[in-house]
Amino acid sequence: MTPTISKVGKEIKPSETLRLMEEVSSVEKEYGFKIIDLTSGQPDRGPTEDVLAALHEGGKLSRYGPVQGDPELREILSGVIAKEIGVRYGPQDIAITVGAKGGLDILMRVLLEPGENVGIMTPFWVTYPESVKMAYGIPCFLGSDGGLRPEPEKLRREIEAKNIKVLLYSSPCNPSGVVYTRDELEEIAKIVKEKDIWVISDEIYNQFLFDGKRHESILSIEDMRSNAILVDGPSKRFGVPGWRLGYVAGPSEVIKVLTKLQGHVNSGASRPNQYAMRVAYTSQKAKEATDDMRQRYERNRNIFVKGLNEIDGISCLKPEGAFYAFPGIDNFFGSKYEFVGKEFPIGSSADFRNFLLRKAQVAGVEGAPFGMDSHIRFSLATGEENIVNALNYINHAMKELHL
The missing domain is CATH 3.90.1150.10 (Aspartate Aminotransferase, domain 1)
Incomplete structure (x- = not known):
């Protein structure tokens, strides 16, 4: 056998x-x-020369580091989130992950019981359904009638009908390039609070906005702190997808459990790469x-x-x-x-x-x-x-x- x-x-x-x-x-x-x-x-x-120099210097960090991530980098990211989104998450509310993809993978294990439903806004990044399945959840595709923008009333009906526990989307959207408006996000936030579900906002492309558009995040909407989770990272904005760094920001209890699981999955993200990201997020050249x-x-x-x-x-x-x-x-x-x-x-x-x-x-x-x-x-x-x-x-x- x-x-x-x-x-x-x-x-x-x-x-x-x-x-x-x-x-x-x-x-x-x-x-x-x-x-x-x-x-x-x-x-x-790829990255700018000052970031590459920092990576070389960071190569000296050859021992295990904090599983939640480099404290100084998390402090820097706290400021980045406050500046770009308009809401303050302390370093304790942020975890550095092995890519944004790695953060999403562990998040699904943190939030889901086997058989629970995740609502994925269509169109979606190809990894979303598979990350749900790997956590023994069930991906449910929302708004899949051919439209590229969210339709709040239809979304409410689908969330009710499919008993959704977690809502997942990206804005700016991969693949469509749609950027959710403040009004659309406020309507989604109302539904999330009304149904008391989680919402994961993948904002990895937030530095790539066209025609003078301003990035809006559901995390900045009042009373969303207990329901909303941010997934982001440096891969796109600094041209370092091969460095496999991302981060998750959200409620402290979510970050604590994510860190606990990450300790078993990978022991934390690369220390040299995190060291280089301290420079990247503060560099004028970058x-x-x-x-x-x-x-x-x-x-x-x-x-x-x-x-x-x-x-x-x-x-x-x-x-x-x-x-x-x-x-x-x-x-x-x-x-x-x-x-x-x-x-x-x-x-x-x-x-x-x-x-x-x-x-x-x-x-x-x-x-x-x-x-x-x-x-x-x-x-x-x-x-x-x-x-x-x-x-x-x-x-x-x-x-x-x-x-």
């Missing part, structure tokens, strides 16, 4: 965004052409680098979204933040194309993604893993030349579709 693997282990889906990075490389090798890769959810630049990225990605958005909307059959709302475009492509379902002497039908976002990969040599991520099979996600975190070339290649490839 062979020992068995757990049911949850078998059912968890791989991260589609990470898997596609490998597939792009494989296609390039197999067919001998260069792909413009717009799948990546990471900035196209701030200027983030501002530069935001400005470049806004220009990329303007070029790419305008170009996509000029293609018959594609419709793309202008993203307000994050660094993705999320156009609707379901008008092409039912069409066909030829490749290596064979005919291929398009009946899903994965089929359309394959079409672009093969015929345009442009890689995006199909919308199905984000909860919307009618769409496809493209990253704007690249050079302007890639954006312009990708548009040209997509335009040319669309002419080869047989509708």
Whole structure:
């Protein structure tokens, strides 16, 4: 008899965004052409020199540190949250985690009993449902009728009908780029308080807002302190996704239990990386680098979204933040194309993604893993030349579709 693997282990889906990075490389090798890769959810630049120097200096910190995270970094983050969100969380209310993803993973174990329901706003980041399943919770998809903005009254009905314990969303949203307004957040906050549930706000893209928009957080709304939890981190704003740092801020009891679990899961985040983040969050150079990225990605958005909307059959709302475009492509379902002497039908976002990969040599991520099979996600975190070339290649490839 062979020992068995757990049911949850078998059912968890791989991260589609990470898997596609490998597939792009494989296609390039197999067919001998260069792909413009717009799948990546990471900035196209790394940390500034002062942050790298701090990482080198922090390499001396080779022993275990506090599981909750470096006290000085937590003090700095307390000030960052107060400045950016407008509410004060003390260092005791903040835990440094192994990536924002790692924080979310442990949070689900802190908040959920097996079989409890988590309401996930659609569209959503691909990891949300799997993080719920790994904690033996049940992901429930809310607002999944094709709309990209929250609809409070519909949300209230769905939360009641599905007996939701935790509400989870991102703003700015990955993949849509929607930024929740103050009015929308206040309506969501009313529902959260009325139903006495948890709400997790993933704000990892809060430094990437376009058209002069201001970031709003549900944590800043009156009386939300006992229900709201923030997930954030330095990966996007400082271009350090490989450093695997994030943080969680929320009620002290949640942070205490999260820290207890983290002590068993990973013993705490990397000390050298935390040391470097002390510098990053206080560095003028790092701030200027983030501002530069935001400005470049806004220009990329303007070029790419305008170009996509000029293609018959594609419709793309202008993203307000994050660094993705999320156009609707379901008008092409039912069409066909030829490749290596064979005919291929398009009946899903994965089929359309394959079409672009093969015929345009442009890689995006199909919308199905984000909860919307009618769409496809493209990253704007690249050079302007890639954006312009990708548009040209997509335009040319669309002419080869047989509708």
